[in-house]
Amino acid sequence: MDINSYVDNVCLLARESSREISCITQTQKDSILNDLVNEIKKNREDIKSENKIDIEALKKSENFAESFIDRLLLNDLRIDAMIDSIVEIIAIDDPVGDIKELKTMPSGIKVGKMSMPLGVIAMIYESRPNVTIDASALSIKSGNSIILRGGSESIRTNIVLEKCVKKALQENNVNTNAVQLINKVDRKIVNELLVRNDSIDIVIPRGGKNLIKLVDEISSIPVLKHLDGICHVYIHEDADINKALEISVNSKTQRTGVCNAMETLIVDTNISEKFLPLLEEKLVEKKVELRGCSKTKKIINSVKDATQEDWETEYLDSILSIIIVEDLSGAINHISTYGSGHTDVIVTENDQVANSFLRNVDSSSVMHNASSRFADGFEYGLGAEIGISTNKLHARGPVGIEGLTNEKYIVIGDGNIR
């Protein structure tokens, strides 16, 4: 079959199955997910042995790097984590199908809203095979049909995981095409999928920035994405010094390679001489490289020159850039100019200033006196997350089941006419 016909067929099956899975009840969905947990448990040895074959193949390839192996590896601990994630998704209330906010209008009609699945999701991801299970479970719970395209290096692992999902769908008499893994490795398939805006409602890329950029450029379908996480923590002059230190250290160092880690620290000039030496001590201890503006360099020593490029860079590493500003509006201006709209934090005991920051910073998450590391679906009570969005339309911030649905209007009359 040529690529065009192959993708035609995948899209057709997705669209057909989407109608069916959009209508099943929460009980059916949870029964599928419970069966999925059992299938994974039953096939644990198979999953590990197929994963071993993927890893051996990767080791022999040119692209081999230890970090790739780590991403690809599924051991018992990680399989248990996949199961835990499904159990979490089972615990979430189904957002689909209830009539909400029903109000009577002057004409006599009642108008309300009902959440509905988006339809068909295409998930394009790199090597982590747990995405296959996470995305399938979120998609089933939200009533969507999903097309999965994982990395070629994890193909055998993904095939056995897909089998578990399809078995669970089948046991509940639900069309197994609600979850389809692209099991051909040809890269042209992705390009072909990304222009099927008649069949696919949303594309979710998950992986490095290059993957996301590529998907976004090619796609004629809306892409749920964030490109950068250039997150700021702003220490206002009325900050509590201890909170400021704890939040700064945690935002930068709790994990450095993640999108919600702080990349730039903004400090009010009035608190900088008191705060920066204390922070320097803690961050040097944690081996964080500091890069600062000229004013910062006058206050602390172990700091290199920060250039324009630093303000625009997501380090994803143990590096922090520091800028001193005059006041709140200086901080907001820096964030508006260089931020990526992901997550920005203010530390202050002054509620009026905090409220002004919360109102005027237009990022997907804006925080007061909390670590930027909290920007996460699980921490926000969404259960698992399918991704983080810095889009201005549809879902912003961590996206869980609700972001995979949208609301239609429901009108109830008693023979009303205009």
Place this chain on the structure above:
Amino acid sequence: MDINSYVDNVCLLARESSREISCITQTQKDSILNDLVNEIKKNREDIKSENKIDIEALKKSENFAESFIDRLLLNDLRIDAMIDSIVEIIAIDDPVGDIKELKTMPSGIKVGKMSMPLGVIAMIYESRPNVTIDASALSIKSGNSIILRGGSESIRTNIVLEKCVKKALQENNVNTNAVQLINKVDRKIVNELLVRNDSIDIVIPRGGKNLIKLVDEISSIPVLKHLDGICHVYIHEDADINKALEISVNSKTQRTGVCNAMETLIVDTNISEKFLPLLEEKLVEKKVELRGCSKTKKIINSVKDATQEDWETEYLDSILSIIIVEDLSGAINHISTYGSGHTDVIVTENDQVANSFLRNVDSSSVMHNASSRFADGFEYGLGAEIGISTNKLHARGPVGIEGLTNEKYIVIGDGNIR
């Protein structure tokens, strides 16, 4: 200035002004809108005389048609209607800036949401000059910056209307670039605007299907749109005959050239012999042309053959296609196959069947025992509407101020770290 630099400049001014207007209070917004009402009243004669010049020019052009004149005309009645529309928008509560749904999470952080303006809107429309005022007022109230591109035939009218808006902004010391009218008529400007996805957050085309299709094809920015309104009314076997007749007649004939008018009637076979002759009588009286399936033709006489093409056509005219189905699932299948996801209605006294229809039909508005003509922002209590969306993402159905905003996450802690 070449087109590229011209559009660069418009986009830059829009982005700058968007930061400012996104932060103003409801009091400021309403003061601008009140001043806009006064400006329109003050400039009433100017508006009418510029409009007369536009109309004279149109009459001399090759494209001249009476319906074009009607669309372009601004008389006192229509100017009053524009003013009423602003007054309605003033009455709407500002959705922007309040923290909603604040909940304490197990970690101790409080997580809530805040509605924010989308940023920059580009509105591409045809000759009706009232759109200039409606769109400006909705955009100001929702805190967005807007770029307006009206039809070339209404350029002089639009320029004087834009002046009124800018005067109102200026009187309130708000950056007047929050509303910018493209006053050059070069068509290439639209093509250039539609690829500025770094500067513009959403495109809203308003006009004929060809305009919308064109905008959607060129645009790399999300487009809020509906292409077709192929709306269905389904008469279930348990329908009340009088309600069924009233709703059918009203949905088809109250206005025929609008997107929420019925195009196809679906009738249960068990009620068809009783219902169709009564309906035929009423619709023939209203001079509606009937086109039916073979079963329909056996029951009523004044009906032509309906072909496949009829099920796929938005007539926007006094024509109705009729199909007889076996049951609810036959009706839902027809709607899923041929519908445009705009508005679909069931008429029945059986609530269980109605609920199944409301749940399983995935259109932007789904109705029970009400005329499809109710699918409208004003009827839904949204105040004015900027358009109707059949998109699956972001806003669905009639879109008012709320659809011009989106929610960011707000996190409030007390020094919390992960």
